[in-house]
Amino acid sequence: MTHVSTEELITGLKEEDAQVAEVLSKESVTIEIGKYPTASPKNPHTENEVYYIISGSGMIRIGDKTHSVESGDVVFVEQGLEHDFFNIDEEITALTIFVGSDNPSSYSLRE
Numbered sequence: 001m002t003h004v005s006t007e008e009l010i011t012g013l014k015e016e017d018a019q020v021a022e023v024l025s026k027e028s029v030t031i032e033i034g035k036y037p038t039a040s041p042k043n044p045h046t047e048n049e050v051y052y053i054i055s056g057s058g059m060i061r062i063g064d065k066t067h068s069v070e071s072g073d074v075v076f077v078e079q080g081l082e083h084d085f086f087n088i089d090e091e092i093t094a095l096t097i098f099v100g101s102d103n104p105s106s107y108s109l110r111e
Contacts, residue, residue: 006054009033010093029099036092041084047098049077056092060085 004023013021013035020034028047036056051060057070062083069075069085069092077083079100085092 006033006095010054013093023095029097031098032096034094034096036085036088036094038088039084039086042082044080044082045077045098046079047100048079049083050097050099051075051077052095052097054093054095056088056090056094058085058088058090058092 002024009021009023010033013019013033019036020032023031023033025031030047033054036058051069051074053069053071053073053075055071057068060067060069060075060083062075062077063081067075
């Protein structure tokens, strides 16, 4: 069993001045917490992603569809789709769950 305090994770990001921190990685599941203060176009991943928006608000583009996001929202991104946060009104902090690949792709941003 693993228990992690979201509040401690957010505090850790602030203290380390980090954008992303890995919370857990086990078999085909990886969980990260990340801050998105500005637009961040992401390369497609080899696994499915679920974002839980902890705080903040803005827009997310997934493939050719866009949606507004705010605290409490859950967003699913199917593997292989380009996606990005944009028009960020308030810095977005999200818990991201990557599932479905024993060899996950590395996190990287599109140009």
